[in-house]
Amino acid sequence: MTHLPDCPLCQPANPLHLIWRNDKMRVVSVDDPDFPGFTRVIWHDHASEMTELSEEDRQAFMDVVWKVEGVMRAELLPKKINLAQLGNMVPHLHWHVIPRWPLDSRFPDAIWAAPREHTPEQELAWSIFQENLQAQLPAFRAALRDLLENHYV
Amino acid sequence: MTHLPDCPLCQPANPLHLIWRNDKMRVVSVDDPDFPGFTRVIWHDHASEMTELSEEDRQAFMDVVWKVEGVMRAELLPKKINLAQLGNMVPHLHWHVIPRWPLDSRFPDAIWAAPREHTPEQELAWSIFQENLQAQLPAFRAALRDLLENHYV
Numbered sequence: 001m002t003h004l005p006d007c008p009l010c011q012p013a014n015p016l017h018l019i020w021r022n023d024k025m026r027v028v029s030v031d032d033p034d035f036p037g038f039t040r041v042i043w044h045d046h047a048s049e050m051t052e053l054s055e056e057d058r059q060a061f062m063d064v065v066w067k068v069e070g071v072m073r074a075e076l077l078p079k080k081i082n083l084a085q086l087g088n089m090v091p092h093l094h095w096h097v098i099p100r101w102p103l104d105s106r107f108p109d110a111i112w113a114a115p116r117e118h119t120p121e122q123e124l125a126w127s128i129f130q131e132n133l134q135a136q137l138p139a140f141r142a143a144l145r146d147l148l149e150n151h152y153v
Numbered sequence: 154m155t156h157l158p159d160c161p162l163c164q165p166a167n168p169l170h171l172i173w174r175n176d177k178m179r180v181v182s183v184d185d186p187d188f189p190g191f192t193r194v195i196w197h198d199h200a201s202e203m204t205e206l207s208e209e210d211r212q213a214f215m216d217v218v219w220k221v222e223g224v225m226r227a228e229l230l231p232k233k234i235n236l237a238q239l240g241n242m243v244p245h246l247h248w249h250v251i252p253r254w255p256l257d258s259r260f261p262d263a264i265w266a267a268p269r270e271h272t273p274e275q276e277l278a279w280s281i282f283q284e285n286l287q288a289q290l291p292a293f294r295a296a297l298r299d300l301l302e303n304h305y306v
Contacts, residue, residue, distance in 0.1 A: 048233065049222065049226065049233075049234050050219060050222060050234075050236070051219055051222050051223045051226060051234075058215075058219065059212070062211075062215060066203060066204055066211065069202065069203060069204050070204045073202065073204060079241075080201065080202075080239075080240055080241050080244055081202050081203075081204075082237070082238070082239045082240075082241070083203070083236075083237065083238040083239075084235070084236065084237040084238075084239070084263070085235070085236040085237075086233075086235045086236075086237070086263055087233055087235075088232075088233050088235070088253055088260060088261035088262070088263075089261045091233055100241055107241060108241035108242045109241070109265060110237070110239055110241075110263060110265035112262060112263035112265045112266045113265045113266065113267075114266075114267060
């Protein structure tokens with residue numbers, strides 16, 4: 001296993017954010033109030049591109065990404081799932097799995113775009129919706145942990 | 154196969170942009186001068202999320218994404234590959250495979266972020282680099298077509 005001292009993703013996960021881990025990767029909650037449910041799947045070993053992994057590792061990695069997406073859809077009912085592996089700033093393989101809703105601050109743009117203008121009514125509706133979502137997150141995380149633990153015995 | 158009359162990705166690909174296709178998906182060049190080499194892998198059937206596909210279809214889809222990434226790395230030597238499946242505007246499964254370079258207009262941000270400020274010297278360097286990249290694109294596309302055709306006989 002390669003771990004670099006200066007790479008933030010080579011350091012152990014904050015236990016407060018950890019949903020699940022095995023010997024290859026970890027699943028963590030992203031603490032971003034604009035995107036409740038935002039989840040990352042982070043490969044433990046320091047590698048930058050998917051094609052640096054073996055086919056077997058790549059499939060195992062994506063299998064967890066699909067499981068995160070599946071539980072996210074079932075538990076949070078987002079309008080759309082966004083998946084991204086960018087790593088321009090931190091070139092250590094990690095997948096963003098982001099649930100999106102029509103009233104979130106960037107919809108229908110990518111989350112990295114500038115926020116859209118919203119009316120006060122839209123902002124109010126979003127803040128109520130957001131609060132509901134926050135309340136659903138413990139059940140989402142528990143369902144995801146349960147699926148991953150039972151699948152990878 | 155489901156095809157929707159109002160979905161732009163349910164329509165046949167522009168033959169000018171088509172690199173390769175089989176009965177499940179197509180690989181097309183994205184004509185974006187800011188990101189030479191930008192390539193998309195588009196599923197033919199109208200589906201919105203990866204977890205709507207069968208496991209077999211999902212693997213076949215990703216296998217082509219990995220091949221695009223592999224040839225892109227070998228032929229264009231990008232600093233980083235960015236992969237994204239967003240679809241908030243067009244919810245028909247398509248993967249963006251984007252080669253990134255330190256002088257491109259958004260680096261190290263996502264391509265959907267606002268452009269960064271560049272000095273005239275940086276802009277000049279990028280325009281020369283960009284021209285070289287454009288000249289390499291036919292070889293990149295030919296190598297990709299060749300790999301995909303020989304793999305999927």
